[in-house]
Amino acid sequence: MSNKILICDDEENIRESIKLILGDFYDLFLVNSGEQALYTLENNKDIKVALLDIKMPKVNGLDVLTQIKSKFPQVKIIMVTGYRCVETAAEAARLGASGYIVKPFKSEEILETVKKNLS
Amino acid sequence: MHFHLNPHTILPLLCMTLAIVCGIFVILQNPRAKLNRLFFAICITFTAWFSFYIPFNFNYTDQILLTWFRASYCFISFIPITCFTFITTYRQIPRNEFWFKINSLLGLTLSLLSLTTDLIIKNLSYFPFYPYPHAGTLHPLLVLHCIYLAFFSIIIMIKALKDLSLPEKQRNHIKYMLSAIICLTFGAIDFIGNYTSTFYEIGYIPASGYLIITTIAIIKHQLMDIQVIIRKGLIYSTLITFITLIFLVLVITIEKFSQNFIGYHQDLLNSAILSLIIALIFIPLKNRIQLCIDKIFLKASPIEIAQQNELLRQEVIQTEKFKAVATLASGMAHEIKNPLTVIKTFSEYLPQKLDDKAFLKKFAPMISQEVNRIDNLVHELLDFAKPAVPILKPTNIHNLINSTLELLSNECIKYNIKIHRDYRLSGDVLLPLDYNQIKQSLLNIFLNAIEAMKTGGQLNVSTYARVDKKDVHIKIQDTGTGISPEDLPHVFDPFFTKKDSGTGLGLSITHEIISNHKGKIFVESALRKGTTFILELPSA
Numbered sequence: 001m002s003n004k005i006l007i008c009d010d011e012e013n014i015r016e017s018i019k020l021i022l023g024d025f026y027d028l029f030l031v032n033s034g035e036q037a038l039y040t041l042e043n044n045k046d047i048k049v050a051l052l053d054i055k056m057p058k059v060n061g062l063d064v065l066t067q068i069k070s071k072f073p074q075v076k077i078i079m080v081t082g083y084r085c086v087e088t089a090a091e092a093a094r095l096g097a098s099g100y101i102v103k104p105f106k107s108e109e110i111l112e113t114v115k116k117n118l119s
Numbered sequence: 120m121h122f123h124l125n126p127h128t129i130l131p132l133l134c135m136t137l138a139i140v141c142g143i144f145v146i147l148q149n150p151r152a153k154l155n156r157l158f159f160a161i162c163i164t165f166t167a168w169f170s171f172y173i174p175f176n177f178n179y180t181d182q183i184l185l186t187w188f189r190a191s192y193c194f195i196s197f198i199p200i201t202c203f204t205f206i207t208t209y210r211q212i213p214r215n216e217f218w219f220k221i222n223s224l225l226g227l228t229l230s231l232l233s234l235t236t237d238l239i240i241k242n243l244s245y246f247p248f249y250p251y252p253h254a255g256t257l258h259p260l261l262v263l264h265c266i267y268l269a270f271f272s273i274i275i276m277i278k279a280l281k282d283l284s285l286p287e288k289q290r291n292h293i294k295y296m297l298s299a300i301i302c303l304t305f306g307a308i309d310f311i312g313n314y315t316s317t318f319y320e321i322g323y324i325p326a327s328g329y330l331i332i333t334t335i336a337i338i339k340h341q342l343m344d345i346q347v348i349i350r351k352g353l354i355y356s357t358l359i360t361f362i363t364l365i366f367l368v369l370v371i372t373i374e375k376f377s378q379n380f381i382g383y384h385q386d387l388l389n390s391a392i393l394s395l396i397i398a399l400i401f402i403p404l405k406n407r408i409q410l411c412i413d414k415i416f417l418k419a420s421p422i423e424i425a426q427q428n429e430l431l432r433q434e435v436i437q438t439e440k441f442k443a444v445a446t447l448a449s450g451m452a453h454e455i456k457n458p459l460t461v462i463k464t465f466s467e468y469l470p471q472k473l474d475d476k477a478f479l480k481k482f483a484p485m486i487s488q489e490v491n492r493i494d495n496l497v498h499e500l501l502d503f504a505k506p507a508v509p510i511l512k513p514t515n516i517h518n519l520i521n522s523t524l525e526l527l528s529n530e531c532i533k534y535n536i537k538i539h540r541d542y543r544l545s546g547d548v549l550l551p552l553d554y555n556q557i558k559q560s561l562l563n564i565f566l567n568a569i570e571a572m573k574t575g576g577q578l579n580v581s582t583y584a585r586v587d588k589k590d591v592h593i594k595i596q597d598t599g600t601g602i603s604p605e606d607l608p609h610v611f612d613p614f615f616t617k618k619d620s621g622t623g624l625g626l627s628i629t630h631e632i633i634s635n636h637k638g639k640i641f642v643e644s645a646l647r648k649g650t651t652f653i654l655e656l657p658s659a
């Protein structure tokens with residue numbers, strides 16, 4: 001059985017792009033908000049890695065990160081963002097993120113980071 | 120009990136009123152804030168201190184006077200600890216509970232001792248102007264308590280001032296507070312009167328300076344006012360000191376004169392003559408002192424200070440502009456990088472999936488969508504950066520509003536939004552406008568209003584003119600979700616958006632267009648009640 005991965009991004013086209021990259025190798029859950037991410041994690045305890053967008057309209061990705069880390073500490077989190085900003089990356093790492101990918105990304109970047117976090 | 124106005128008490132009693140007013144004013148601003156409550160407590164203790172001067176106006180017996188002073192000292196004993204707590208709270212310094220308790224206990228002990236024993240104050244000394252309590256054996260303890268807490272407060276503020284990492288605004292606030300504490304420390308000169316019988320009490324003047332500066336520091340958070348405030352504080356303190364001295368000399372002279380030559384004491388006449396003299400010298404004296412203080416303390420004339428303030432103001436505006444550019448850049452990053460991600464992923468997979476029909480069918484439209492998105496963004500940005508110069512033509516404003524609203528009639532029906540028009544200007548109102556630009560501005564505002572009323576509501580559009588009829592006002596009011604007070608100052612910032620879709624450029628473009636028409640745009644909003652935009656357009 002393939003590993004389960006959660007993708008959380010408010011834009012459908014981004015979710016579809018990540019699905020194109022990871023879809024052949026993993027079991028994916030696509031959601032468009034932090035609220036849905038938490039709900040999905042609650043119902044699928046075996047999700048191992050989550051990819052989170054930082055800029056989302058209602059609750060931003062860093063807040064979602066904090067909430068996931070407090071409720072589901074076993075889930076590895078990779079932040080995906082348009083900001084190439086050292087402070088945000090450091091803040092994400094401090095809050096417990098295990099990876100930080102800047103858009104536009106290469107498919108290998110996503111594949112490798114996910115693979116690394118699953119091993 | 121006979122009332123007999125003692126002129127020496129007028130100023131301290133005015134200061135007492137000031138203390139009460141400052142205290143009530145600050146507590147009413149925000150009764151739940153700890154800082155405001157502490158300041159209110161300080162004002163109460165100061166009121167008790169200045170109330171010292173009330174009984175000098177009545178022919179009370181020494182016994183009653185002494186009881187009155189004891190009651191005042193009861194509060195005065197708490198001034199050091201309340202002021203110190205205020206400073207630590209202000210600087211958000213974690214409190215050393217043990218130390219705090221010891222000091223509070225000391226305050227309480229001093230307070231009880233002054234009320235019940237002769238250890239803090241005992242019998243009265245008779246000054247030429249009024250009686251004053253004499254220091255008891257333990258009085259020096261109270262003085263020391265004041266001095267050492269004042270010392271620590273000043274140290275705390277100087278340390279804060281040396282911390283260059285603090286933002287400029289906060290450092291200015293610290294300057295306020297430091298000058299306030301130093302002012303207050305001078306108020307301790309009132310204690311000298313407890314030890315000698317010839318000292319004229321003026322501690323209420325610096326203490327009032329403290330109250331005024333602190334009140335302003337709490338209420339106002341302005342950057343440039345610090346110099347002005349300190350300057351005004353200095354001018355008026357010096358002025359009051361001067362006037363008090365003149366007052367004193369005059370009172371004594373006139374009293375002597377009226378006793379020796381007229382033969383009896385005539386308060387009303389004295390007061391009238393004094394008021395006249397003071398009224399005559401007040402303004403010239405004030406101007407003189409102002410000039411001196413400007414020269415000595417600020418090393419500049421009022422005009423130079425005004426110029427410096429103007430420079431500071433421009434710096435602030437510049438900083439705000441840089442902030443807007445920063446928001447613009449980070450907004451750009453997000454808005455462009457998302458479509459780029461989709462395009463990049465597609466191009467990466469295209470060579471290997473050339474024959475995959477499902478892939479092509481799904482991604483081909485996505486790519487054109489994302490390219491359009493970037494294209495639109497670039498257009499909007501260009502509009503924002505350099506909106507075309509408006510081509511002004513006399514335009515009927517009501518027709519323009521109506522045709523814009525027509526564009527939205529379907530949306531309004533969809534979301535059950537009623538439109539209410541209230542055009543108070545009669546006849547054809549022709550304004551010099553760029554038809555398309557103003558239409559775009561109105562459209563942006565209307566679209567935001569509709570966005571905020573997706574569960575139904577009312578859109579009120581009214582036009583009216585001010586009495587002088589120079590400008591025409593367009594008021595657009597919705598009954599939607601409203602904008603939070605934190606977000607309100609940013610609604611015109613480029614890329615600022617709380618919506619699921621949209622670039623956040625709409626209202627900033629509107630702002631730009633209205634400014635280019637030499638008009639003004641204002642917004643007010645209350646959460647869950649709605650938002651109102653007011654446009655002011657020049658009629659000629």
